[in-house]
Amino acid sequence: MPAPLARNLTEDRPTFVTHLECSATGERHAADVLHGLSAAGKPLLVRYDLEALAGSVTKDQLGARPPDMWRYREFLPVRRTEHLVSLGEAMTPLVSLSTLAATVGINGEILVKDEGRLPTGSFKARGLALAVSMAKELGVHRLAMPTNGNAGAALAAYGSRAGLETYVFCPEDTPEVNVREIALQGGQVWRVNGLIDDCGRIVADGKGEMGWFDVSTLKEPYRIEGKKTMGLELAEQLGWPLPDVILYPTGGGTGLIGMWKAFDELRELGWLDDTTMPRMIACQAAGCAPIVRAFEAGERFAEPFPDPETSASGLRVPSAVGDFMILDAVRASGGSARAAAETDLLEWTRRAAALEGISFAPETGACLAVLAELATTGDIGADEQVVVFNTGAATKYVEALRSPLPRWDPATDWGTLA
């Protein structure tokens, strides 16, 4: 008998993928064969027979399964149970932030979905668990990616777990913890004296010679499907209505796009009690805010952001392949895209962590700074229910969150000690 917790990973379950679809042109691509981008060079989306899915599983059946992301197997593309690659992706808790809510003047509810508790300490685990499972299913042996850190750590961990080779390229100022954990968990890792686009170019150039499959953000179809489980989990945890507002730290945008896809599928299935969608707020750092600029300019595509700089390394994505999908979702939801100044995002990371005891990543600090501002301006109403995604654990950001006691301050001012 397998342990009860492994049931989602050991029992066969039906799958419902019909085809893949180009996110820009809608052109169909065959399922069950290896794909990168679509023929038009845009991300591919996995499509399901939702009617058949609805007939095969109920909310109650889902609710009775062990609490990990694989309870949503019917919503996911992996056909064969033996191809599932897992490190124990427990459902992440929704924790109420009542002290923070009082601080920013929200009487409703602020909840954090704490994704820092996933394997490798960030929500990148969800996407890479799926991408690596599908790589295994489709017969790939060597995976490569450019990364600002967390995606690479998850790739190395899941790749090693699956017995696949992984090659990871990071900008040289990627947090040290990430580089070390990639190496520790069996990945081959290089520091590159450039930005993530430069790392991406190295992967593209090496593909032919090295036989790499490129698992860059949105350049393969399955990381979105893994991130989709954040939206499924959130809906289930809230009892199938969705919150009024979601603040999401946006880099490449897979999380926001994936969650939006989850809500769309749930709406189509008729599983949502109220089909009003949450307002999606894409939060970025002022030092790298291409989506915010495009949103403010009324554009559907974002210009590359020059000289990107922020300690919230997951947000240092100067150009996102899925820009139009992020902007479409944000606009369709009635939300917005907002940037937080670097000092504000770091200040809010520290402040909220100290108030609530949650290990907030600086990426989330951008959301918290935006939340404080929107609560002040009334764009978020005092009675609304707000969910903030904490996409990673603070323990991965020792450099960014270091704050020594300034020697020039009076010796009695211990307030900044850290």
Ligand SMILES: *Cc1c(COP(=O)(O)O)cnc(C)c1O
């Ligand atoms: C990658 C990353 C992000 C950005 O995620 P996207 O879904 O690609 O926008 C945010 N926060 C952390 C901690 C990350 O690692």
